[in-house]
Amino acid sequence: MKKAPIVDIWAMNKCVFLDRDGVLNYDDPNYTYEVSKFKIIPGVPEALKLLKENGFLLIVVTNQSGIAKGIYNESQMMACHEYMQQMCGRVIDKFYFSPYHRTVTNSLLTKPGTLMFEKAIAKYNIDIAKSWMVGDRGRDIIPARQLGIKTIQIGDEVEEGERAEYEVGGVLEAATLILNSVKGSR
Numbered sequence: 001m002k003k004a005p006i007v008d009i010w011a012m013n014k015c016v017f018l019d020r021d022g023v024l025n026y027d028d029p030n031y032t033y034e035v036s037k038f039k040i041i042p043g044v045p046e047a048l049k050l051l052k053e054n055g056f057l058l059i060v061v062t063n064q065s066g067i068a069k070g071i072y073n074e075s076q077m078m079a080c081h082e083y084m085q086q087m088c089g090r091v092i093d094k095f096y097f098s099p100y101h102r103t104v105t106n107s108l109l110t111k112p113g114t115l116m117f118e119k120a121i122a123k124y125n126i127d128i129a130k131s132w133m134v135g136d137r138g139r140d141i142i143p144a145r146q147l148g149i150k151t152i153q154i155g156d157e158v159e160e161g162e163r164a165e166y167e168v169g170g171v172l173e174a175a176t177l178i179l180n181s182v183k184g185s186r
C-alpha cells in the first residue's frame with residue numbers, strides 16, 4: 001500500500017497578498033466586471049509566476065462594492081477571476097472579496113478592515129513576518145500594516161500617513177523587491 005505523504009500541519013506559509021484593481025488589472029472608475037474589458041497589466045503573469053516558484057502563496061484581497069451597489073453580480077466577478085487565472089497560469093491560490101459597501105452594509109471584510117486577511121492567515125497558516133501586501137491605495141496598506149505584514153504600494157496615489165514601506169512602479173518590480181529581500185535576509 002502506498003504511504004500517505006507526511007504533512008506538517010504546523011508548517012507556516014509565506015504569502016504575497018495582492019489587491020486586484022489597479023494592481024493586477026487596469027482599474028476603471030466605472031468598475032471592472034466585464035471579461036471583454038478586463039485587461040491584465042503587463043508584467044503581472046511573469047511576476048506572479050516568479051513569486052510562486054519561490055514558494056509564496058498568492059492571495060488576492062479585493063473590495064468589490066459594485067456588487068452591493070447592484071452594478072454587477074458575483075458571477076460576473078467570478079468570470080473575471082477565472083479569466084485572470086487563465087492569463088496567469090492558474091497560480092493564484094485564492095480570491096477573497098468583499099461585496100459590501102458602507103452605504104449599503106458595513107462589514108469588517110471591506111478594506112481597510114482586516115477580516116479578509118485574517119481569514120486567509122487562519123486558513124493557510126500564514127507567517128505574517130514573511131509576508132507582503134501589494135496595493136495601490138491607503139485602504140490596502142492600512143490593514144496589512146495593522147497585522148504586521150510588510151507593505152508595497154504601486155504608484156503614488158496614497159495619502160501621507162498611509163504610505164507603504166516601499167513604493168514601486170508595478171507588480172514585477174514588487175516581486176523583484178520581495179525576492180531580493182528574501183535573499184538578503186538569509
Ligand SMILES: [Mg+2]
Nearest residue numbers: 019021022136
Ligand atoms: Mg486597487
